[in-house]
Amino acid sequence: MKQLYLVLLTVILILGSACSSDKVNRNASNSIQLSQTYKNEAEGFVFKYPQEWQTKESATMTEIIKIQSPDGNAKLSVMKIVTNPFGILTEDQAAVENTVNQMHKFIALRDTKLGEIPVRELVYQTSGLKGDDISKNYWYVLERDVYQIICSFKMSERERYEPMMNAIMESYTITRSANDLNKTSSINSALTAREAKELLQNWVDTHQFPASVSITDGDGNTHKRSGSDAEYYVFQLQGLHRIYDILVDTKTRELFVHDTGKPEALEPWYQKYIAPYANTNDNNNKGTGNFIDKNFEWVEKPRANNGNIIGKIKNISSGDRRKISVTFLLYDYQGNQIGTAIDINPMLKSGTVWSFTAQVQNAKVTNFELAEINSQ
Known part of the structure; x- marks a missing residue:
């Protein structure tokens, strides 16, 4: 009986400790004052943020809202995107990590939720010229609409700003169901030429090439190509050993290359013909990886x-x-x-x-x- 009493006492102490710890965490989160509210009824989300933080003008057509701290060392933006950056929505975690590490320093990838909506969270450290930012990204999908939340802050300010970002994300609420949102969503309407180019540019930005490449503007009209009855916006990918026609399907938003007389899926083509040369560094031969132009x-x-x-x-x-x-x-x-x-x-x-x-x-x-x- 004495031994049973000791076991029960130990369990009670452990549970009490856990509850106390959880209470401390909640109090720490509650100590951050989020007195401002941003609500977007059209896109179906709302969140709170600190009084002194400022809203900023959207930098791209995909950005819905951006806020930042007074010193500019912490930022949060919500975007409605038309592509799959880093292959984030796939189940291949190794591929996502590899893609992120091509441009940044991968930290973590996990599945979580915002209410009942599944969310994929990706954390990485920027590895550009300075490499001193932490970026916490959250993706969720409502029907065909894909939303990305970007929370970033200076590495040196992590202790100060990470709890704030966590508090903001705790307040982030999706206010409409996927079905309701889809009824008023414009994503199912015809793709514009501008959206098509941005879709293609996002794909280019997440892939490596053996030389610097660029995309032409196109003529803004849709076209049919041999081997398919679909309508496409047509762009040209420049900077490789020759120019390639890249097609964007106006209905499905799929990307194709028109290289062999009919549209081919762009990603498999890239993996077969471009990716093997993307990291070429042969200093003795003028191979595909080193050639710039005739000069x-x-x-x-x-x-x-x-x-x-x-x-x-x-x-x-x-x-x-x-x-x-x-x-x-x-x-x-x-x-x-x-x-x-x-x-x-x-x-x-x-x-x-x-x-x-x-x-x-x-x-x-x-x-x-x-x-x-x-x-x-």
């Missing part, structure tokens, strides 16, 4: 180094090239362009190599891409 090839591809973008290019033309400039587009953690970086060389003789250094002055830069290489 230049990479000796060392661009990379971030101590706040600069550095690399090496070789003049492979038969003559000297003058007034060479290499220009990079600079982006913040959300993919917004916030400037350029450039380096200039008066002359590069045929067969010689130039080691360029493009200085980056803006501390908010987390990513970059080659814009152009010009010469005379």
Whole structure:
């Protein structure tokens, strides 16, 4: 009997300790004052945020609302997206982690819920030029609508801002059911040319290429292509060894490449013909991975180094090239362009190599891409 009493006493103490700990956590969350409320009836969500935080103008057509702390070191935005960044909505966690690590530093991926709505949470550290932001992302799907919540804060301010972000997310409520939202959603309407290009650009941004690539604007009209009765917006992918026609289905939003006489699914084509060369770094051969154009090839591809973008290019033309400039587009953690970086060389003789250094002055830069290489 005495032993049974001791066991029961131990259990009570453990349960009491757990309840006490849970109470402390709840009190810590409740101590954060969220006196402001943002409600979006059209998209069906509401959340609270601190009094001193500010709402900011949306930077892209997919962004619904953005708020940030007074010092700008913490931000939250809600986006309605038209693609599947990082392959986040798949069940292949290893593939998601691998894709994230191509641009950032993967931390965690898990399934959770907002009320009764399943949510996928991804956490990573930005690994751009500064690499000092934590980004906590949440995705949920209502019928064909995909929403992304981005919570980011400076690594150095994690102790201060992570509890605030957690409190905001605890207040985040989906106010309409998936069925109700779908009745008034415009996602099932015809895809616009602008939406189609953004869909394709998002796909490009989450894939690696052996050289810097870009997408043309297209003519804004839909077209039919041989081998299919579907209507497509047509864009061109430039920067590889030749130009490719990329198609966006106006109804299904699927992406295709028109390379063999009929539309092929873009992702399998990429994995077969482009991905194997994406990490090529053969300094002795002018392979697909190093070729830039008829005048230049990479000796060392661009990379971030101590706040600069550095690399090496070789003049492979038969003559000297003058007034060479290499220009990079600079982006913040959300993919917004916030400037350029450039380096200039008066002359590069045929067969010689130039080691360029493009200085980056803006501390908010987390990513970059080659814009152009010009010469005379």
